Amino acid sequence: GQQLNQSPQSMFIQEGEDVSMNCTSSSIFNTWLWYKQDPGEGPVLLIALYKAGELTSNGRLTAQFGITRKDSFLNISASIPSDVGIYFCADAGGTSYGKLTFGQGTILTVHP
């Protein structure tokens, strides 16, 4: 099956810094989804991307669907303590509601 490789595995940053993480796949994707998981909670959708080259923002978050359709990145600008959590990329086979395949996750720690 398809595999998602997410990097880095973890990040320790100071409040106010920008963050960048990415995800690559072994096959072409039709969707890229980015989720955040707060401690003790389930994942929550941040951004959904459906078209190669698409660049989408959600507040301080920006994500892009790579031109090759095999990668995506997520940027967080001016990080704040509540950005702490695990960030996952995921694929849903072309929709935002089907079976999801997740990357391994990036654990983000923000020091005040």
Place this chain on the structure above:
Amino acid sequence: NAGVTQTPKFQVLKTGQSMTLQCAQDMNHNSMYWYRQDPGMGLRLIYYSASEGTTDKGEVPNGYNVSRLNKREFSLRLESAAPSQTSVYFCASSEWGKGYTFGSGTRLTVV
């Protein structure tokens, strides 16, 4: 707005014991899912139900069974728990055009 409700939140089992994890959603979604989350591995799909009356295996179904009791409820059963099933289990539901909603998880330890 309850969304997806999972019970229990925590459970400790002895090897060989059985238990059922309960999940209910109040959003009238057609599709429901069970995932497990292990450190460094993201979430992996155990079973899913595309609509009421249907269930299918996901990536890691061995050792589990599911029941789609009605449109609202989707339960996960461990017939004979093993230490390898120690994990955090998430139920989710989805609907076309409405995206995915996850529950807050059940933390299961098998000793």
